[in-house]
Amino acid sequence: MKSIQRTETRTMLDKKVIAQYKNTNIDAASAMTDISGKKILMGFWHNWTSEPGQGYQQGLFKEMALTDIKEAYNVVAVAFMKGAGIPTFKPYNLSDEAFRAQVAALNAQNRAVLISLGGADAHIELHAGQEESLAYEIIRLVEVYGFDGLDIDLEQSAITFADNRTVLPAALKMVREYYKTEGKHFIISMAPEFPYLRAPARDTPLLTPLLKEIIIFFPFLKEALALLTSFRSGGAYLSYIDALEGVYDFIAPQYYNQGGDGIWVDELNLWVTQNNDAHKKSFLYYLTDSLIHGTRGFTKIPANKFAIGLPSNNDGAATGYVINAEDVKYALDRLEAEGNPIRGLMTWSVNWDAGKDKTGKEYDWEFANRYGYLTGGETPAPEKPSAPAELTLSMQTKESVTLIWRLSESARPILHYNLFKNDKLTGNPTAPPFVDKNVSPGAVYDYRISATDTEGNTSDLSPVLKVYMDQDQTPSKPTDLKATDITAYSVSFKWTASAGSIRQYLVYRNEMRIAIVDAPQTTYTDAGLAPSTEYSYKIIAQSPNGRFSDASDPLTVTTEFESEGDVTVWAPGVQYQIGQRVTHQDITYKCIQAHRSIPEWSPEQPGSASLWELIGRSTASKH
Numbered sequence: 221m222k223s224i225q226r227t228e229t230r231t232m233l234d235k236k237v238i239a240q241y242k243n244t245n246i247d248a249a250s251a252m253t254d255i256s257g258k259k260i261l262m263g264f265w266h267n268w269t270s271e272p273g274q275g276y277q278q279g280l281f282k283e284m285a286l287t288d289i290k291e292a293y294n295v296v297a298v299a300f301m302k303g304a305g306i307p308t309f310k311p312y313n314l315s316d317e318a319f320r321a322q323v324a325a326l327n328a329q330n331r332a333v334l335i336s337l338g339g340a341d342a343h344i345e346l347h348a349g350q351e352e353s354l355a356y357e358i359i360r361l362v363e364v365y366g367f368d369g370l371d372i373d374l375e376q377s378a379i380t381f382a383d384n385r386t387v388l389p390a391a392l393k394m395v396r397e398y399y400k401t402e403g404k405h406f407i408i409s410m411a412p413e414f415p416y417l418r419a420p421a422r423d424t425p426l427l428t429p430l431l432k433e434i435i436i437f438f439p440f441l442k443e444a445l446a447l448l449t450s451f452r453s454g455g456a457y458l459s460y461i462d463a464l465e466g467v468y469d470f471i472a473p474q475y476y477n478q479g480g481d482g483i484w485v486d487e488l489n490l491w492v493t494q495n496n497d498a499h500k501k502s503f504l505y506y507l508t509d510s511l512i513h514g515t516r517g518f519t520k521i522p523a524n525k526f527a528i529g530l531p532s533n534n535d536g537a538a539t540g541y542v543i544n545a546e547d548v549k550y551a552l553d554r555l556e557a558e559g560n561p562i563r564g565l566m567t568w569s570v571n572w573d574a575g576k577d578k579t580g581k582e583y584d585w586e587f588a589n590r591y592g593y594l595t596g597g598e599t600p601a602p603e604k605p606s607a608p609a610e611l612t613l614s615m616q617t618k619e620s621v622t623l624i625w626r627l628s629e630s631a632r633p634i635l636h637y638n639l640f641k642n643d644k645l646t647g648n649p650t651a652p653p654f655v656d657k658n659v660s661p662g663a664v665y666d667y668r669i670s671a672t673d674t675e676g677n678t679s680d681l682s683p684v685l686k687v688y689m690d691q692d693q694t695p696s697k698p699t700d701l702k703a704t705d706i707t708a709y710s711v712s713f714k715w716t717a718s719a720g721s722i723r724q725y726l727v728y729r730n731e732m733r734i735a736i737v738d739a740p741q742t743t744y745t746d747a748g749l750a751p752s753t754e755y756s757y758k759i760i761a762q763s764p765n766g767r768f769s770d771a772s773d774p775l776t777v778t779t780e781f782e783s784e785g786d787v788t789v790w791a792p793g794v795q796y797q798i799g800q801r802v803t804h805q806d807i808t809y810k811c812i813q814a815h816r817s818i819p820e821w822s823p824e825q826p827g828s829a830s831l832w833e834l835i836g837r838s839t840a841s842k843h
Contacts, residue, residue: 233355233398241360249324249366252404253332255295255469259594260527260563262295262409262472263570263587264336267312270571275535276812278578281571283313286322286333289570290585292592296326296570297334297371297411302342306350306357309335309365316364323366334407335361337388338373340830341815345378346387354391359398362406369407369469370395372460376827377820379416379456389463396467407469411529411566412457414473414494415481415826417511419455419519458519472527472566473511475504476540479829483507483516495539501629504528504542504551512560523555529566532573532587538812538830545590546603550631564594605630605671605679608637612685612738613723613764614653621659621667621687624652628671628679638670638678663689683740688721695720695761695769704743708751708780709808709835714743718761718769726760728771752781792817801835808835 243250270283289296301309311319323333335358338344346354361367370392378384392408399406461471475494482493485506492503506516508528514520530548531537542548548565555562567573573587605628615622628634636648639656642665647654659665665687671679695718705712715725722739729746737744739761749755756776761769790804796811802823803809809823809832823832 233352233359233394237356238359238363238398241363243363243366247320247324247366248328249320251327252368252399252406253327253330254405255332255407256405258294260295260470260565261293261588261591261595262297262527262564262566263289263293263532263573264297264299264566264568265289266569266571267299267309269312270575275572275575275578276538277535279533279535279572279575279583280578281535281569281575284571284574286319287325288574289326290573290588290592291329291331292588292595293570294331294595295334296331297336297373297409298367299336299569300339300342300373301335301337301361301370302339302344304343304345306346306353307337307342307344308357309361311365320364320366327366327368332368332407333366334369334371334409335365335367336371336373336411338375338378340375340813342374342378343381344374344384345382346384348383348387350383351387351390351394354387355394355398358391358395362395362399369409372408372410372412375413377818379412380459385459386463389460389467392464393467408464408467409469410457410460410471412460412471412473413478413827413830414475414507414511414518415478416455416457417461417473417519417521418517419458419514455519461519461521468525470525470527470563471521472529473521474529474540474568475507476529476531476537476568477830478827479539479833481826481829483510483518485516497543500542500544501547501550504547505554508551508555508562509560512555512562523560523562526562527564527566528562529568530587532567532569533575533577533583535575535577535583536568536572538833546631548591550629553631565591603631604677605632605634605673607680608669608671608682610738611667611669611682613687613721616687616689616721616764618661618689619657619659621656621665621689623654623656623667623669623685625669625682627651630671630673630677630679632673632675632677635672635674638672640668640670640681641665643668659689661689665689685740686721693720693763694767695722695763697770698725698742698759698761698772701757701759701772701775703775703777705745706777706780709749710745710747711749711755711757711777711779712743712745713757713775713777715759715772717742720761721763722761723764724762726762726768728758728760730756749779751779754778790817790823792819792822796831802832809833810835 270281272280301307326333358370396406478494480493480495482491483506485492492499492506494503510516510518511521512523512526531541534541567587573583573585576582608628609626611625614624636650638645639647639654667685668681670681698715698718700716701713703711703713724739725737726733727735727737727744735744756774758774759772787801787803787808790802795816797814798811800811801808804823812833813831815831821828821831
C-alpha cells in the first residue's frame with residue numbers, strides 16, 4: 221500500500237520587497253536563537269503602561285525592560301502584535317533601535333524573543349489574498365526588532381474570524397521558508413485556551429457529569445451526545461494545529477481563566493475542574509496526559525512540543541494559579557516517569573511575576589523562583605507526601621474496626637502508611653483498608669495515619685478519628701446547628717458533632733436530602749440558591765452500623781435580597797466593569813474582567829470564564 225503524502229503549493233516571497241527593510245547591521249539579534257531540544261520557561265512581556273487595578277485582584281504589574289527579566293525565562297513573548305488590517309507592533313516606550321538592543325542582549329544569553337500575535341482584546345481580521353502582506357509584515361518586524369519567531373495567541377472570536385485560520389498559517393510557512401534560505405530557524409508557537417483544543421473523539425468523548433449520567437441510562441445516545449459536546453466545546457484551534465502540523469515548535473495551552481471547565485477522568489470517576497484547588501494536582505496531570513496522547517476528548521500535541529501555561533499569581537488570572545508548587549512538580553515528574561517528559565512551562569506574565577499585590581507586597585519572581593530549575597536553576601528540595609485525608613470507619617463489629625482513607629499524593633511512590641492507635645504504631649498497611657482486631661468492648665480509640673514515600677519522606681499525621689466500641693449505641697442528635705454565612709445565592713452552616721461513633725451526616729433542605737458529609741467534618745455550604753428565599757435545614761447522624769440519630773433542631777434562613785438595580789440583563793455592546801452583575805438565560809454572572817461585550821463573549825459561551833464568574837440562578841428563576 222503506497223503512503224499518501226501531503227502536497228501543497230508554496231509561494232516564494234519577493235526578495236526585492238524584503239530588501240526595503242532588510243537589516244544590514246550585524247548584532248546578536250541577527251542570528252535567531254536555537255531552542256531546539258531545550259526545556260523552556262516562557263513568559264509574556266507587557267507592551268503597555270502599568271496602572272493600578274489592572275490585576276484580577278487589583279494588583280500592579282511591574283513595567284520593565286526586556287533586559288530586566290529574570291534569566292530563568294529563556295523564551296520571552298512580547299505582547300502584542302495587533303491592529304486593524306494587517307496587524308503590527310511598535311514598542312510603547314522605546315525607539316526601534318533601543319528595543320532591538322534589548323532583544324539582542326537576550327539573544328546573546330541564548331534566550332529567544334518572540335512576537336505574540338493577538339491577545340484577549342485584539343480584533344484580528346485577515347482575508348484570503350493577504351497571506352503575502354502578512355508574511356512581509358512579520359519579516360519586517362523580525363528585521364527591525366530582531367524577533368526569533370511568532371506566538372499565536374488568538375482568543376475568543378478572533379480564532380475563527382474571517383479567514384484567519386488559513387491566512388495566518390500560510391503566512392507563517394512563507395516566513396519559515398524565507399529564513400530557512402538564510403540558515404535560520406523561525407520559531408512558531410501557540411498559546412490557546414485549553415477548551416479550544418477539544419476534538420471529536422467517539423471512543424473517549426469529553427462528557428460533563430450530567431451527560432455521563434444520561435449515557436448510563438440511555439446508552440444509545442452516546443454517539444449523539446459526544447458529537448454535541450465536541451461542537452459545543454470548540455476545537456477552534458485545531459485548524460491552526462492541523463495547518464502547521466510538522467511546522468510548529470511548541471504549544472503552551474492556557475490552564476487558567478476557564479472557571480469550572482475541566483476534564484472527566486474515568487480513573488477517578490470525577491469531573492476535575494480548572495478552578496478546584498483541591499484537585500489541582502490531578503487537573504495538571506490528567507489534562508496534560510490527555511493532550512499529549514489525544515485522549516479524553518482532546519486533540520493530540522506531542523509531549524516534546526508541549527508546555528503547560530499557568531498564571532504567575534492571582535493577579536495574572538481570575539483562576540488557575542497553583543498555590544502549591546509541588547502540584548506542578550508532581551505532574552511534570554509523573555509524566556517524565558511514564559516516558560512522556562514535556563517541553564516546559566509558560567506563564568502570564570513576567571510583569572506580574574515581578575509585580576505587587578493591592579497591598580503593595582512584592583510577588584518577587586515567585587514563578588521564576590519556583591520553576592527556574594527547568595532551565596538550569598536549582599532543583600527544589602523534595603517535599604513530603606500529603607497527609608492521608610478522610611480517615612474514617614467503613615465497618616465496625618464487636619471484634620474489629622475497619623478503617624479506610626483517601627490515598628496520599630506524592631511526587632514519589634508511597635511505600636507504606638503508618639497507622640497509630642492512641643499514639644502508638646499499630647500497623648504499616650500499603651493501602652486501605654486496615655482491619656484492627658486488637659479491640660475491646662467499651663473502649664475508645666483515637667486513630668491517626670501518615671504516609672511514607674520510597675525516599676523515606678513522611679507526611680503529617682491526619683486528624684484524629686475517634687472510635688467508640690459500644691457497637692449498639694445510637695448516635696445522639698447533632699446540636700447547635702447555626703448559619704455561619706448567608707449570601708443571595710448560598711448558605712453556610714455548622715453544627716456540633718454527635719456523641720458516639722459517627723460515619724457520616726445527612727444534610728436535609730426543605731425535608732429533602734441534599735448531601736452527605738463524612739465525619740468528622742461538621743460544616744457544609746449549600747450553593748446555587750435563589751435570592752430572597754426561605755430555606756429550612758436539618759442534620760441527621762449515622763453510625764458505622766447504620767443507626768440513625770434523631771434530626772437536629774431545624775435551622776431556618778432566608779437568603780439575602782439582591783435588588784434589580786444591582787443586576788442587569790446581559791446585552792452586547794455594553795462596557796462591563798469588574799464586579800458588575802448580569803442575568804443571562806436565567807443565570808446570574810459577575811464580571812471578572814472589564815470588557816465591551818459582543819455576542820461571541822456572552823456568559824454561557826465556551827472560553828467566557830475569563831470574563832464572567834457564574835454566581836447562581838437569578839431571582840426570576842427559582843426552579
